[in-house]
Amino acid sequence: QVALTQPASVSGSPGQSITISCTGANSDVGSYNLVSWYQQNPGKAPQVIIYDVSQRPSGVSNRFSGSKSGNTASLTISGLQAEDEADYYCCSYAGRSTWVFGGGTRLTVL
Amino acid sequence: QVQLLQSGAEVKKPGASVKVSCKASGYTFTSNGISWVRQAPGQGLQWMGWMSITTGYAHYAQQFQGRVTMTTDTSTSTVYMELRSLTSDDTAVYYCARNVSGWSDYWGQGTLVTVSS
Numbered sequence: 001q002v003a004l005t006q007p008a009s010v011s012g013s014p015g016q017s018i019t020i021s022c023t024g025a026n027s028d029v030g031s032y033n034l035v036s037w038y039q040q041n042p043g044k045a046p047q048v049i050i051y052d053v054s055q056r057p058s059g060v061s062n063r064f065s066g067s068k069s070g071n072t073a074s075l076t077i078s079g080l081q082a083e084d085e086a087d088y089y090c091c092s093y094a095g096r097s098t099w100v101f102g103g104g105t106r107l108t109v110l
Numbered sequence: 111q112v113q114l115l116q117s118g119a120e121v122k123k124p125g126a127s128v129k130v131s132c133k134a135s136g137y138t139f140t141s142n143g144i145s146w147v148r149q150a151p152g153q154g155l156q157w158m159g160w161m162s163i164t165t166g167y168a169h170y171a172q173q174f175q176g177r178v179t180m181t182t183d184t185s186t187s188t189v190y191m192e193l194r195s196l197t198s199d200d201t202a203v204y205y206c207a208r209n210v211s212g213w214s215d216y217w218g219q220g221t222l223v224t225v226s227s
Binding site for chain 1 (some may be wrong): 145147154155156157159160169170171172173205207210211212213214215217218219220
């Protein structure tokens with residue numbers, strides 16, 4: 001499986017909105033509405049913030065939203081806060097009971 | 111509360127095998143599958159495979175086929191991940207995570223496996 005493509009880094013100022021893209025293929029992102037997003041802080045395990053493309057688990061801020069168009073999924077964080085600074089990973093079902101992660105994006109809050 | 115408690119750090123020589131355990135508690139063990147994900151130092155997450163506790167059947171990422179085995183002991187609510195023929199490229203933190211219809215809601219604390227001669 002080939003990793004999904006994410007930008008290595010994005011940045012934004014407090015209060016702004018940023019979007020992180022996650023580009024896959026017809027065989028994964030493009031074929032299934034099974035994209036999830038994880039936030040990872042240094043030294044910690046990942047935490048899910050979006051599942052099934054656009055669903056938020058209970059307890060996750062509504063400043064986080066997800067969408068998908070074709071082979072590209074996107075995570076948008078609105079009203080950026082300092083605490084959002086972290087690494088973000090997308091993950092997609094890739095068929096035959098397998099999954100694939102994106103390479104990860106480092107978000108810097110300026 | 112749901113907890114996944116992993117075994118401690120390991121140091122292995124090249125060519126050896128490692129077996130990491132993940133003990134689940136706080137929920138009905140057979141209700142959810144368990145995935146394994148690893149993260150090399152300074153690198154991203156890499157999906158390794160997942161195991162259905164109900165069926166006992168495991169599905170592995172292509173790059174680990176033939177080298178990894180995931181097993182379960184339902185009597186102790188524990189899942190194991192064994193990786194063989196270790197190289198320095200296998201140095202990583204290994205995580206187990208509980209599956210919920212295709213995503214993972216609870217993760218273990220991670221187990222650092224260091225492969226060094």
